[in-house]
Amino acid sequence: MxxxxxxxxxxEFRHEKEMEECKELYPEGMHSVIAEYLSELNMDxxxxxxxxxxxxxxxxxxxxxxxxxxxGHCAHNEVKDEVVDRVHQRVxxxxxLIVLHSGHFSKIFRKLMGSSCDLKWRCADEKERLWxxxxxxxxxxxxxxxxxxxAEEEMYGEFFDIPEPDEIIFLSWFEGxxxxxxxxxFSRGRGKIFYFRPGHxxxxxxxxxxxxxxxxxxxxxxxxxSKLDVNFGxxxxxxxx
Amino acid sequence: MxxxxxxxxxxEFRHEKEMEECKELYPEGMHSVIAEYLSELNMDxxxxxxxxxxxxxxxxxxxxxxxxxxxGHCAHNEVKDEVVDRVHQRVxxxxxLIVLHSGHFSKIFRKLMGSSCDLKWRCADEKERLWxxxxxxxxxxxxxxxxxxxAEEEMYGEFFDIPEPDEIIFLSWFEGxxxxxxxxxFSRGRGKIFYFRPGHxxxxxxxxxxxxxxxxxxxxxxxxxSKLDVNFGxxxxxxxx
Amino acid sequence: MxxxxxxxxxxEFRHEKEMEECKELYPEGMHSVIAEYLSELNMDxxxxxxxxxxxxxxxxxxxxxxxxxxxGHCAHNEVKDEVVDRVHQRVxxxxxLIVLHSGHFSKIFRKLMGSSCDLKWRCADEKERLWxxxxxxxxxxxxxxxxxxxAEEEMYGEFFDIPEPDEIIFLSWFEGxxxxxxxxxFSRGRGKIFYFRPGHxxxxxxxxxxxxxxxxxxxxxxxxxSKLDVNFGxxxxxxxx
Amino acid sequence: MxxxxxxxxxxEFRHEKEMEECKELYPEGMHSVIAEYLSELNMDxxxxxxxxxxxxxxxxxxxxxxxxxxxGHCAHNEVKDEVVDRVHQRVxxxxxLIVLHSGHFSKIFRKLMGSSCDLKWRCADEKERLWxxxxxxxxxxxxxxxxxxxAEEEMYGEFFDIPEPDEIIFLSWFEGxxxxxxxxxFSRGRGKIFYFRPGHxxxxxxxxxxxxxxxxxxxxxxxxxSKLDVNFGxxxxxxxx
Numbered sequence: 013m014x015x016x017x018x019x020x021x022x023x024e025f026r027h028e029k030e031m032e033e034c035k036e037l038y039p040e041g042m043h044s045v046i047a048e049y050l051s052e053l054n055m056d057x058x059x060x061x062x063x064x065x066x067x068x069x070x071x072x073x074x075x076x077x078x079x080x081x082x083x084g085h086c087a088h089n090e091v092k093d094e095v096v097d098r099v100h101q102r103v104x105x106x107x108x109l110i111v112l113h114s115g116h117f118s119k120i121f122r123k124l125m126g127s128s129c130d131l132k133w134r135c136a137d138e139k140e141r142l143w144x145x146x147x148x149x150x151x152x153x154x155x156x157x158x159x160x161x162x163a164e165e166e167m168y169g170e171f172f173d174i175p176e177p178d179e180i181i182f183l184s185w186f187e188g189x190x191x192x193x194x195x196x197x198f199s200r201g202r203g204k205i206f207y208f209r210p211g212h213x214x215x216x217x218x219x220x221x222x223x224x225x226x227x228x229x230x231x232x233x234x235x236x237x238s239k240l241d242v243n244f245g246x247x248x249x250x251x252x253x
Numbered sequence: 254m255x256x257x258x259x260x261x262x263x264x265e266f267r268h269e270k271e272m273e274e275c276k277e278l279y280p281e282g283m284h285s286v287i288a289e290y291l292s293e294l295n296m297d298x299x300x301x302x303x304x305x306x307x308x309x310x311x312x313x314x315x316x317x318x319x320x321x322x323x324x325g326h327c328a329h330n331e332v333k334d335e336v337v338d339r340v341h342q343r344v345x346x347x348x349x350l351i352v353l354h355s356g357h358f359s360k361i362f363r364k365l366m367g368s369s370c371d372l373k374w375r376c377a378d379e380k381e382r383l384w385x386x387x388x389x390x391x392x393x394x395x396x397x398x399x400x401x402x403x404a405e406e407e408m409y410g411e412f413f414d415i416p417e418p419d420e421i422i423f424l425s426w427f428e429g430x431x432x433x434x435x436x437x438x439f440s441r442g443r444g445k446i447f448y449f450r451p452g453h454x455x456x457x458x459x460x461x462x463x464x465x466x467x468x469x470x471x472x473x474x475x476x477x478x479s480k481l482d483v484n485f486g487x488x489x490x491x492x493x494x
Numbered sequence: 495m496x497x498x499x500x501x502x503x504x505x506e507f508r509h510e511k512e513m514e515e516c517k518e519l520y521p522e523g524m525h526s527v528i529a530e531y532l533s534e535l536n537m538d539x540x541x542x543x544x545x546x547x548x549x550x551x552x553x554x555x556x557x558x559x560x561x562x563x564x565x566g567h568c569a570h571n572e573v574k575d576e577v578v579d580r581v582h583q584r585v586x587x588x589x590x591l592i593v594l595h596s597g598h599f600s601k602i603f604r605k606l607m608g609s610s611c612d613l614k615w616r617c618a619d620e621k622e623r624l625w626x627x628x629x630x631x632x633x634x635x636x637x638x639x640x641x642x643x644x645a646e647e648e649m650y651g652e653f654f655d656i657p658e659p660d661e662i663i664f665l666s667w668f669e670g671x672x673x674x675x676x677x678x679x680f681s682r683g684r685g686k687i688f689y690f691r692p693g694h695x696x697x698x699x700x701x702x703x704x705x706x707x708x709x710x711x712x713x714x715x716x717x718x719x720s721k722l723d724v725n726f727g728x729x730x731x732x733x734x735x
Numbered sequence: 736m737x738x739x740x741x742x743x744x745x746x747e748f749r750h751e752k753e754m755e756e757c758k759e760l761y762p763e764g765m766h767s768v769i770a771e772y773l774s775e776l777n778m779d780x781x782x783x784x785x786x787x788x789x790x791x792x793x794x795x796x797x798x799x800x801x802x803x804x805x806x807g808h809c810a811h812n813e814v815k816d817e818v819v820d821r822v823h824q825r826v827x828x829x830x831x832l833i834v835l836h837s838g839h840f841s842k843i844f845r846k847l848m849g850s851s852c853d854l855k856w857r858c859a860d861e862k863e864r865l866w867x868x869x870x871x872x873x874x875x876x877x878x879x880x881x882x883x884x885x886a887e888e889e890m891y892g893e894f895f896d897i898p899e900p901d902e903i904i905f906l907s908w909f910e911g912x913x914x915x916x917x918x919x920x921f922s923r924g925r926g927k928i929f930y931f932r933p934g935h936x937x938x939x940x941x942x943x944x945x946x947x948x949x950x951x952x953x954x955x956x957x958x959x960x961s962k963l964d965v966n967f968g969x970x971x972x973x974x975x976x
Contacts, residue, residue: 104609104610104655106389123608124608124609125608126605126606126607126608126657126682127586127606127682127683128586128683128726130726130727131726132725132726132727132728132729133727133728133729134728134729134730134731134732136731136732138732139494141912141914143892143893143894143913143914144481144893144894145893145894145895145916146440147443147479147480147481147482147483147894148347148440148442148443148444148445148478148479148480148481149479150477150478150479151479152479152481153479154479155479155481156481156482157481158481158482158483158484158893158894167729167732169729169866170866170867170868170881170906171724171726171866171867171868171870171881172868173586173683173724173726175608175657175680175681175682176658176660176681176902178420178658179419179899180903183893183906183914183916185908185909185912185913185914186908187494187732188729188732188733188735189733189735189864189908190729190866190908191864191866191906191908191914193868193906198657199387199389199657199658200608200609200657201389201609201610201655202388202389203389204389236391236477237389237391238388238389238390238391238392238393238394238395238396239388239389240385240388240389240393240396240397240398240399241388241397241399242388242399242653242655243399243614244610244612244613244614244653244655245612245614245615246614246615246616247614247615247616247649247651247670247672248616249616249618250616250618250620250669250670251670251671253380253428253670253671345850345851345896364849365849365850366849367846367847367848367849367898367923368827368847368923368924369827369924369967371967371968372967373966373967373968373969373970374968374969374970375969375970375971375972375973377972377973379973382671382673384651384652384653384672384673385652385653386652386653386654386675388653399652399653408970408973410625410970411625411626411627411640411665412625412626412627412629412640412965412967413627414827414924414965414967416849416898416921416922416923417661417899417901417922419899420658421662424652424665424673424675425673426667426668426671426672426673427667428973429970429973429974429976430623430667430974430976431625431667431970432623432625432665432666432667432673434627434665439898440898440899441849441850441898442850442851442896483894483896484855485851485853485854485855485894485896486853486855486856487855487856487857488855488856488857488890488892488911488913489857489859490857490859491857491859491861491890491910491911492911492912494911494912588871621976626963628922629925629961629962629963629964629965630829630922630924630925630926630927630960630961630962630963631961632959632960632961633961634961634963635961636961637961637963638963638964639963640963640964640965640966660902661901669976681869681871683871684870684871685871686871718873718959719871719873720870720871720872720873720874720875720876720877720878721870721871722867722870722871722875722878722879722880722881723879723881724870724881725881735862735910
């Protein structure tokens with residue numbers, strides 16, 4: 013009775029080919045590690061990358077996507093506006109979107125947020141603690157701890173120029189003195205969006221079981237959507253009620 | 254793998270015994286109509302009423318309650334503070350709470366909200382339209398319409414003295430010129446709370462299939478809770494990180 | 495010690511030239527009526543319209559604008575993207591923005607919101623009641639009533655496809671059975687935004703003293719901005735704390 | 736034309752009499768330091784303490800209070816319920832309330848919040864950085880920095896069991912690995928509430944110019960209140976509209 017969730021994991025997939033350190037860590041790409049985890053949850057998982065035709069995000073692929081996961085960094089500008097508009101329309105129509113890490117600066121996230129989405133950052137392999145500040149939320153199901161600790165991560169710091177999130181699930185503490193709203197939900201149209209801060213391309217964050225659990229929970233949360241039909245436009249005439 | 258949701262439907266259950274009009278409409282009480290519907294959803298349903306010992310809300314009953322539904326009106330003050338405190342603790346610990354209609358003035362709702370919870374009202378069997386303003390929310394799943402129309406209801410009007418809701422799902426339009434935030438979610442501690450405005454004791458709103466669907470969805474939503482353990486108090490010593 | 499607020503009232507200013515009914519009602523444009531009121535509040539008021547060079551919104555004009563008011567309808571697409579981007583940057587940097595009525599579909603509002611901003615509408619000169627649901631907010635200062643009634647207005651109805659507002663100040667009830675979130679605040683970057691639903695070009699809403707009072711209050715609210723400097727980008731090195 | 740703001744600074748005022756360390760730091764009480772600063776802003780300042788009759792919070796005093804500041808810690812339970820109810824009613828009627836530091840556990844704050852208001856803590860004179868995450872808010876006016884740093888403070892950590900704040904202005908980073916939502920606004924009834932985390936009784940935080948500036952701004956913000964009259968109760972009859 014519960015339908016299988018159809019999820020597409022999108023990755024820029026350049027660092028893994030071009031940076032030795034990243035290639036060793038994620039030989040088949042970060043998206044493949046995430047996709048494998050989601051498959052174990054019995055989700056129907058598809059992978060898509062920048063260098064495919066239409067970036068792997070054709071109308072047909074999106075027709076078969078309940079939730080899209082997005083990782084991008086060095087090539088945000090290579091994503092075609094036409095594809096960004098297509099994804100934007102789908103989100104407004106109810107497709108879920110999980111934006112990871114440097115995806116904060118992707119065209120699609122900025123278009124949905126309406127603000128610059130800029131932030132502070134530092135690459136120093138420093139300690140991050142993601143504190144849970146909404147312990148009743150479905151996205152933290154099964155964590156059994158009060159924070160997730162990552163021994164080495166890139167730092168992202170405030171001010172993070174996003175609109176007020178609907179919900180803040182995680183706040184990150186960093187060794188060097190900064191903090192960050194690192195797990196935030198948003199609603200746009202009928203779509204549900206989750207921004208999740210980890211992981212940097214040279215840190216093994218997507219092998220962390222808790223990080224994977226959060227991503228899996230977020231997909232389930234984003235797919236839990238009524239997607240009611242709504243009508244826009246002219247309503248005529250004025251009825252006698 | 255999904256656990257059966259345990260729900261307790263609490264009703265003051267006085268109007269149904271004392272008012273002829275109400276007795277005819279709900280001979281076994283409003284709670285029985287709601288309970289029957291929830292049973293059809295394969296929930297594990299319990300009923301409790303004011304005139305039972307401990308108002309039917311013993312620790313044992315609450316141990317077996319994931320979500321509590323509350324309807325009260327003329328006898329709010331007869332609810333013992335001890336029971337109110339017990340329910341309050343349970344909500345903070347993660348039990349879901351659905352407050353219906355005149356339950357806005359119950360001790361438990363006011364204690365959770367911290368404000369007066371006062372409002373305007375008029376009994377004139379007038380038309381109400383509950384417009385959905387969050388069409389992606391799990392609480393409106395399966396409605397397949399943009400508003401629920403009730404031909405005859407009591408009017409509740411703004412200003413409704415509640416804290417800012419976390420989410421507004423429904424806004425009610427009334428024939429006589431008023432409107433109301435009629436479907437609102439709140440979070441207190443680890444508990445999830447939904448206030449839902451219908452139904453007046455002399456109107457057949459709890460026989461309306463859409464109203465029942467919303468109540469059922471709300472129970473499912475409130476039970477979808479990570480209930481992570483949280484520790485409070487002294488944390489010692491200052492670690493070297 | 496309090497600086498004079500510099501406000502620019504922008505209007506498409508086409509209906510007033512092209513529609514007889516509108517010309518009679520607002521011979522010098524809706525913006526002129528609003529501007530006159532704001533001048534009486536001792537604000538420093540400038541007017542700008544679509545058909546001026548750069549739509550009257552040069553960098554120099556914006557340098558002298560604390561808060562921009564926007565009314566547009568039939569010619570949204572004639573607003574140059576370059577000017578939209580310029581205004582967008584200014585809002586993110588802290589300029590206030592008041593978007594009126596059909597401005598919901600303007601390029602600038604949609605760019606800031608990230609959603610379609612679509613809605614239902616009906617032109618039937620019907621009654622609107624704007625109920626105040628946040629009676630402690632500076633935007634409703636001095637109203638001394640619980641709702642503003644307009645005898646004849648265009649209807650706007652839900653679902654209004656906007657992100658969750660930071661605050662809902664007004665909810666509108668309409669004679670024909672619809673309702674609308676008609677006074678909403680948003681934050682984007684360091685800018686403060688207020689969307690306010692009235693007034694249709696053939697209705698005299700901008701002559702209504704309460705509507706004018708709300709617009710004046712909103713300008714004062716939007717100009718009440720710390721505009722703290724924020725730094726983005728690389729933070730180096732990892733300090734010993 | 737702008738009325739002078741009437742502020743009452745309430746302090747438990749026990750530590751300053753009983754703890755040598757605190758007595759030396761604040762010989763006339765923390766409230767006196769805050770009161771002196773507010774006087775310099777030309778506010779009309781009154782002081783009140785626990786051991787006065789009615790805790791110094793008579794109806795007459797509250798009649799002359801636009802905003803009440805609250806500091807308490809070891810003697811929360813000595814505050815009479817009657818006075819708590821009196822203050823609660825005033826807040827719902829529009830009096831502003833600024834709750835400082837250990838006031839998170841005061842009867843009045845808990846009554847207004849409806850949750851336990853519990854948290855983690857550690858007394859280790861550790862470094863705190865209060866990061867500003869809402870740089871356009873009136874409460875951070877004039878700070879000219881991105882965070883306030885306090886060399887030595889008590890740590891407060893999440894999960895902080897409060898309802899979702901209306902706005903989060905500050906997030907605190909602590910040396911020992913925790914973080915905290917340390918500057919939060921709430922609305923209850925027509926009252927505006929600000930919770931601000933510093934300062935521990937043995938740390939000189941209330942001598943810090945930035946902390947004082949925030950408190951002063953918060954008083955101004957809380958006093959900026961429309962306080963519209965609202966009517967509750969029966970509305971009769973159903974009008975023909």
